[in-house]
Amino acid sequence: MAAAVPAVRRLLDDGSGRRPRADARRNVERLVAAARRAAAEGGEITAHEIARRAGVGVGTFYRRVGSLEALLEAVLGExxxxxxxxxxxxxxxxxxxxxxxxxxxxxxxxxxxxxxxxxxxxxxxxxxxxxxxxxxxxxxxxxxxxxxxxxxxxxxxxxxxxxxxxxxxxxxxxxxxxxxxxxxxxxxxxxxxxxxxxxxxxxxxxxxxx
Missing domain, CATH: 1.10.357.10 (Tetracycline Repressor, domain 2)
Structure with missing residues (x-):
């Protein structure tokens, strides 16, 4: 599986031009990778399941990617x-x-x-x-x-x-x-x-x- 750079960049871009914090980037990278694994394995694709696979809380999931649909759209584009x-x-x-x-x-x-x-x-x-x-x-x-x-x-x-x-x-x-x-x-x-x-x-x- 390729590095999740395009999807991560889309999700972290808030239009401000500011460089995202390292921990924020790591969490988004984990969420993107977890979503792709769930899709590739035919697993459940829900916010809770992806957060579990990524090793982060559901609160972090929504804080970093906004919604399940936003995450999946970024993954799909990638x-x-x-x-x-x-x-x-x-x-x-x-x-x-x-x-x-x-x-x-x-x-x-x-x-x-x-x-x-x-x-x-x-x-x-x-x-x-x-x-x-x-x-x-x-x-x-x-x-x-x-x-x-x-x-x-x-x-x-x-x-x-x-x-x-x-x-x-x-x-x-x-x-x-x-x-x-x-x-x-x-x-x-x-x-x-x-x-x-x-x-x-x-x-x-x-x-x-x-």
Missing amino acids: VLEEITAKGDEAMADPDPWRGFTAFAFAYIRLRNELCDVNQRLGDVLDHSRAALRDRVRDLVERAQRAGVMRTDTTWEDVAFLLVAASSTGPHTLGLRAGARQWERNLQVVLDGLRCCDPVPLTGEPPALPA
Whole structure:
């Protein structure tokens, strides 16, 4: 997980231009990190739970971040920025397929966290997805021009395929998902998109409960 600098900066900026106290910054950093852990783990996202995870009192929570919604909006904006930055890094990779693959894995990992927070807020930052659409389109079209991705799919197809790979419930047909199920799913999707040899799968396959 990346350092929570953008979210912390948003929450500490009161418009005065004054440098925040060190203890205030530490508390906000803890709250941002706790909110992201709760979202990533599928845990309860409430002021009391986040304060507990951060090791601060509820009074400190509200004094430092104002409200649960303000904290989650800052976290959501931070995750969106991280996904966009991963797209920029992928575009800078001289190998189009390697760049796209790195983005795909980072995107799904961060998207799962993003969706947990965004669902709690009711899609308040839906408009920010335009930047993500641009990154997916650019990466797909670059890989296709380089001849490393099949050209009978569109970038819109790829967006849906990435979401399908990430949508892994813990059980299906009486089977229990492997610990890295979404990674296996994604590798199969990537091999289906690639014009070359498949890459060995990671993790273990699903199994019946013991």
